[in-house]
Amino acid sequence: MSRTADDQRTEGLRRMLLERRQAVQQEIDRSLAAYREGQSRLRDESVPDSEDMSLRSSTADQRISLLESRNRVRDQIDEALRRLDEGLYGICENCGTPIGEARLQALPFARRCVACQEQAELLEQIERREVRKEI
Ligand SMILES: [Zn+2]
Known part of the structure; x- marks a missing residue:
């Protein structure tokens, strides 16, 4: 069977x-490297003034x-990949029809x-309008 x-x-x-996972993983790797670099730079330098410190900690945050x-x-x-293996990914949770690929490209986690x-x-x-009316 084909x-x-x-x-x-x-x-x-x-x-x-x-592909998306790989791209995100690369960004995580880069962020972690930048974070580590920032941490070690902080340790290496002599006592910085407080303004400098708060600027740095906000960047770190x-x-x-x-x-x-x-x-x-x-x-x-990862969750989407698991659901894909189970045949549940990209299926509308409401009506059960497959969600269009273009929509999934734009919104990979559309349910x-x-x-x-x-x-x-x-x-x-x-519903929100109804709630407002009740208030
Ligand atoms: Zn639907």
Whole structure:
């Protein structure tokens, strides 16, 4: 039996996810290297003035939060790859139809198809309005 369209789709999605994972991993490696470098520079220098210190620690904080968000993205990609293996990735959790590849390229962690997403957002808007009316 020849490869089905399903297999081809899965392969394409896997490649897309793996490429993204690699890109994120490289960013993490770079951030970690920059962080380590900053730490050792801090240790090597003589006592810096307080202004200098706070500037440096805010840069370090920024680096750390960037690192954390990249780490989360990597976790999400791993989760997506697991779901892909289980045949659940890229399937709308609401109606069960496959989510378009273009949509997944733009939003790799989309859990609903466009139609269901629009519907969900509309329902959320209506709910918020209802809540506001009650208040
Ligand atoms: Zn749907």
